[in-house]
Amino acid sequence: MGGALLSLIEDDARFALAGALVSADSRRVGAPAGHHAGLRYDCDWAAVGPLDVVIDFSAPAALPALIEQCLARHAALVTGTTGFDATQEAWLAAAAAHIPVLQAANFSLGIAVLIRLVREAAAALHAWDLEILEAHHARKHDAPSGTALALGAAAAAARGTSLEAAAVYARQGQTGPRGPGSIGFAVIRGGDVVGEHSVQLFAAGERLELVHRATDRLIFARGALEAAYWLAGKPAGRYTLDALLAARAG
Structure with a gap:
C-alpha cells in the first residue's frame, strides 16, 4: 500500500510528500x-517534515507512536490498519x-457503497438469513478481514443488534440448524487474491447477493x-467514508 500511495502521489498536484515511514526492520529503510525529490524510506519520525495529514497502512503495534506524532503535529489521521483491539480502538x-x-x-x-447497500438490505429483509464470504491472498494475517467485519x-446494526451477539465465525461438526438472526462468516485464503466480499441473504425460494471484487490494489x-x-483541515472528530460519499453527493 505504501508503494501504491507513493506512485499515485507523484502525479497528484493536491499533495506534497512529507515523508515515508516503515518499520525499523523493513528492507526498504x-x-x-x-x-519524490530525493526522499527515502525512513523509520524515524524525525525525518518527516511538516505535514497536514498522515495516511497509515501499518500494524496495530505502530499505533501509539502514530497517535503521539499526529497529536504533536496537529495532523489529521487516515488509517486503514485492521486488527485493533479494544484498547487501541479507545486510543x-x-x-x-x-x-x-x-x-x-x-x-x-465501491466497498463504502456496498456497506450502505448491506445496511439497507439487512433492514428491509430483516428475517432473511445473512452470510458473508470473503477471499484474500495467502499472506493476509487476520481473518475474517476487517472489511468483512465492517459489513457484518x-x-x-441495521437489525438492531451487535456483531458480537450475532456473529458465527466457524461451523464444524454437529452444529445443529442455523440460528435465526445469526450472521455467518466464511473465509478463503489463497494465491494473490486482492480482495473479494460477498454478502448473501437467503429466504425460501430466493437469494440476494451483493458482491464487490477488487482486482487492483x-x-x-x-x-x-x-x-x-477531504479530511485535512477538518475539525477534530471521527469521520467515515460514508460521510465523504454524502459530502460528494451534496
Whole structure:
C-alpha cells in the first residue's frame, strides 16, 4: 500500500510528500521513496517534515507512536490498519477529541457503497438469513478481514443488534440448524487474491447477493488519498467514508 500511495502521489498536484515511514526492520529503510525529490524510506519520525495529514497502512503495534506524532503535529489521521483491539480502538477515540480521524477497514469507494447497500438490505429483509464470504491472498494475517467485519457490523446494526451477539465465525461438526438472526462468516485464503466480499441473504425460494471484487490494489490507495484530501483541515472528530460519499453527493 505504501508503494501504491507513493506512485499515485507523484502525479497528484493536491499533495506534497512529507515523508515515508516503515518499520525499523523493513528492507526498504534507506531506499528511494519513489521519485519524490530525493526522499527515502525512513523509520524515524524525525525525518518527516511538516505535514497536514498522515495516511497509515501499518500494524496495530505502530499505533501509539502514530497517535503521539499526529497529536504533536496537529495532523489529521487516515488509517486503514485492521486488527485493533479494544484498547487501541479507545486510543483512536481519544485522539479524535483533538484531531480529525478517519478509520476504515477498506478504502475502496465501491466497498463504502456496498456497506450502505448491506445496511439497507439487512433492514428491509430483516428475517432473511445473512452470510458473508470473503477471499484474500495467502499472506493476509487476520481473518475474517476487517472489511468483512465492517459489513457484518453494518448488517447487525441495521437489525438492531451487535456483531458480537450475532456473529458465527466457524461451523464444524454437529452444529445443529442455523440460528435465526445469526450472521455467518466464511473465509478463503489463497494465491494473490486482492480482495473479494460477498454478502448473501437467503429466504425460501430466493437469494440476494451483493458482491464487490477488487482486482487492483491501487483502488485502496486512491480511496485513501481522496479521504486524506477531504479530511485535512477538518475539525477534530471521527469521520467515515460514508460521510465523504454524502459530502460528494451534496
